Amino acid sequence: MRKLKDEEVWHKPVLLERVIEFLITDKSGIYVDATIGTGGHAERILRELNENGKLIGIDKDEDSLKISEQRLRRFGKKVIFFHQSYIQLPEILKRLSLESIKGLLLDLGLSSYQLEKAERGFSYSLKGPLDMRFDQKEVKSALQVVNGYPFERLKKIFRDYGEERYSSRIAQAIVQNRKVKKIDTTKELKDIIQSILRTKNDEIKTLSRVFQALRIEVNTELIELKEGLENGIKALAANGRICVLSYHSLEDRMVKEKFNMLARGCVCPPGYPVCVCGGKKSLMILTRKPITAEVSEIIENPKARSAKLRAAEKIV
């Protein structure tokens, strides 16, 4: 088989020019790409910055981070890498003796580089181990979740993180099957899910939802997103900007609600004649509606189809 060129395994960055337009307001500022992946957005950010500008790149995935390090080597000390979760941003900034940053990018979920590697276990269309960890040093993988969680907990994950209507039946089928044999691979899990679906109509959607739900659970994605938004917005300098790219409604809802709450300031119940909470506005929303990809981008990069970009600016 032909050996793939470097660029062929890299993830194609989504809404690249729109991100740059919203994110960079000062070419000599310090920016954070909190999910640097294989470095697509990062490369473009670094090209936009002048010789004084700096980028901090963070990712949980060591393999992706190595690709980024190689790809961005030509930028020298303008870029620095951290193999950590973005929830550790406060510690990272402390270590670098930095008080604030000019901009933060969160490009959520997984990259196509991760999805297309069968051995990472993210894809239902490739046979691999049940893994799904972004950080391979973590102990919990999809194997433990699928084979160890009780029925109720599995059902809840599929319902809450996958918005899957067959949650109960899928959880039940998993529990029945694992009594006979441990479920080791993505293919075994796929077969179990397919065996309980009456028609082929919803097959792809159900498989995507169940795999998404497991990935969110394994990587505590929504819990980390909540903390990451909180810490990230706190770290912004006045007029600093945050850009978030999300790929499903659960993520997008969290981003939208957080931005709205901080842009409103006051959290008093509607109908109160005067504000009693004392909350102050700290964000200005720059994207009243989320930005989505043009058809031409979606044709070239199908992952862009579900992308939603929201951006906001710190005002205090």
Ligand SMILES: C[S@@+](CC[C@H](N)C(=O)[O-])C[C@H]1O[C@@H](n2cnc3c(N)ncnc32)[C@H](O)[C@@H]1O
């Ligand atoms: C959509 S990809 C980013 C792609 C990147 N923008 C690019 O252009 O190559 C998402 C990345 O976020 C990483 N990731 C997910 N959750 C994370 C977290 N809590 N902290 C740091 N990285 C995380 C994943 O490992 C993955 O590499």
